[in-house]
Amino acid sequence: MISKINGFTIKYAKVNDDGTLDYEDFESKFSSKTKLASLSQVSNVSGVINDVKRIAKVAHENGALMLVDGAQSVPHMPVDVRDLDVDFLAFSGHKMLGPTGIGALYGKKSLLETMAPFQGGGEMIKDVIFNQKTGRCGIDWNEPPWKFEAGTPNICGGVALMEAVKYLENIGMSEVLKHEKMLTEYAVKTMQSCCTKLVLYGTSDPALKCGIMPFGIAGLSSHDVALFLDNYGIMVRSGFHCAQPLHQVFKLQSSARASFYIYNTREEIDRFVEVLQEIEKF
Amino acid sequence: MATVEDYVARIEETCGEEKSAVVTFKYNKKDEAIAKIMKKAELKNSLSGIIFELFFQGTSFRMFSSGKVVFKGIKSKEAVHDILAALLL
Numbered sequence: 037m038i039s040k041i042n043g044f045t046i047k048y049a050k051v052n053d054d055g056t057l058d059y060e061d062f063e064s065k066f067s068s069k070t071k072l073a074s075l076s077q078v079s080n081v082s083g084v085i086n087d088v089k090r091i092a093k094v095a096h097e098n099g100a101l102m103l104v105d106g107a108q109s110v111p112h113m114p115v116d117v118r119d120l121d122v123d124f125l126a127f128s129g130h131k132m133l134g135p136t137g138i139g140a141l142y143g144k145k146s147l148l149e150t151m152a153p154f155q156g157g158g159e160m161i162k163d164v165i166f167n168q169k170t171g172r173c174g175i176d177w178n179e180p181p182w183k184f185e186a187g188t189p190n191i192c193g194g195v196a197l198m199e200a201v202k203y204l205e206n207i208g209m210s211e212v213l214k215h216e217k218m219l220t221e222y223a224v225k226t227m228q229s230c231c232t233k234l235v236l237y238g239t240s241d242p243a244l245k246c247g248i249m250p251f252g253i254a255g256l257s258s259h260d261v262a263l264f265l266d267n268y269g270i271m272v273r274s275g276f277h278c279a280q281p282l283h284q285v286f287k288l289q290s291s292a293r294a295s296f297y298i299y300n301t302r303e304e305i306d307r308f309v310e311v312l313q314e315i316e317k318f
Numbered sequence: 319m320a321t322v323e324d325y326v327a328r329i330e331e332t333c334g335e336e337k338s339a340v341v342t343f344k345y346n347k348k349d350e351a352i353a354k355i356m357k358k359a360e361l362k363n364s365l366s367g368i369i370f371e372l373f374f375q376g377t378s379f380r381m382f383s384s385g386k387v388v389f390k391g392i393k394s395k396e397a398v399h400d401i402l403a404a405l406l407l
Contacts, residue, residue: 257338257388259332259338259340259388260369260380260388263369263380263382263384263386264365264368264369266382266384267368267382274332275332290332314366315365315369318363318369318371
C-alpha cells in the first residue's frame with residue numbers, strides 16, 4: 037500500500053519447498069538503495085521460525101532498517117528485541133490471550149525520536165506557540181511514544197493486553213514454547229502415523245517451527261475439512277490465511293491450519309486425529 | 319411468499335478454492351432448509367450424518383448438518399442465490 041503512495045520498489049525473497057526461508061536469496065536482495073527489510077519471525081501459514089537476527093545483521097550492514105512481524109512469535113516464544121537488534125517489531129493482542137483491536141509496535145527510541153507523527157490529536161503535542169511576527173503557529177511534538185498516540189487511546193484494550201502479558205510472563209515464555217514444541221512433535225507424529233490421506237505442508241521438523249500445522253486431505257477442500265471438524269467442536273482455519281503468494285509457492289488452492297497454544301493438550305490432539313481419520317472415509 | 323433470505327443468513331465467497339461460496343443458513347431455519355435440499359437434490363455420498371455430497375441441476379455441492387453449504391467453483395453470489403432458490407422455494 038505504501039509503495040503505491042511513495043513509489044518505492046518492493047523485492048520479495050524466496051522460500052524453499054519446505055516453507056523455510058531462502059536466506060541466500062533474501063540476502064541477495066539487499067543493495068545500497070535498500071531502506072527497509074521486513075520479515076515475519078514466525079510464518080502464520082507454515083509455522084516456520086525465521087532467523088530474524090541473521091537478516092537484521094545483513095540489513096544493518098547494508099544501511100537498511102529491520103521491521104519484524106512478531107504477531108506469531110511474541111505470543112509463542114521468548115522474544116528479545118535488543119538481542120535480535122531489530123529496529124521495529126509489531127505484535128497483536130488477540131493472538132496472545134488479549135483483546136481484539138489492539139497491538140503494539142516496538143521501535144528503537146533513537147529512531148522514534150527522529151520520526152514525525154503520522155496522526156494528529158491530543159497527547160502528541162508538547163507546545164503550540166503563536167508567532168506574532170509570522171502570524172503562524174510553531175509546534176513541538178511530544179516525546180515518543182506519546183508523539184505517535186494521538187487522541188483518546190484504547191484504554192480498556194491497553195489494560196486488558198497488559199493483563200494478558202502479565203499472565204503469559206507468569207507462566208514464562210520459555211515454558212510456553214516448550215509446551216508448544218511438545219504438542220507439535222506429538223501432532224506431527226500422530227497425524228503422520230494415523231492418517232493415510234493427510235498431507236502436512238511445509239517442514240514437519242518441530243525444531244524449525246512453532247505449533248502451526250498446515251495440512252490437506254486428498255479429495256477434500258480445506259473448507260470441507262474445517263466444517264467437518266467444526267461439528268466436533270474443533271476449530272481450524274481454512275483458506276489462504278492472508279498469504280496467497282505462499283500458497284502459490286506450495287501449489288495449493290488453499291490449506292487447513294491447526295494451531296496449538298498453552299491451553300491445548302495431547303488428548304485434544306488425539307481427538308483431532310480421530311476426527312481426521314473419520315473424514316478420510318468420505 | 320417465502321424467499322431465499324428467509325432461510326439464508328449469508329453467502330460468503332471463500333478465499334482460495336477458485337471462488338467457492340459458503341452459504342450459512344439461519345439457525346432457526348437450518349433444519350427446514352436441510353430437509354428441503356435433501357428432498358430435491360440427489361445424494362451422492364455422506365459421512366457420519368455430518369457431510370453430504372449432493373447433486374442438483376448439474377451442480378455438485380457439499381452440505382453440512384451444522385447448516386452450511388459449500389459450492390465450489392461458482393461464478394457469482396447471484397448464481398448461488400439462483401440454485402438456492404430452486405432448492406428451497
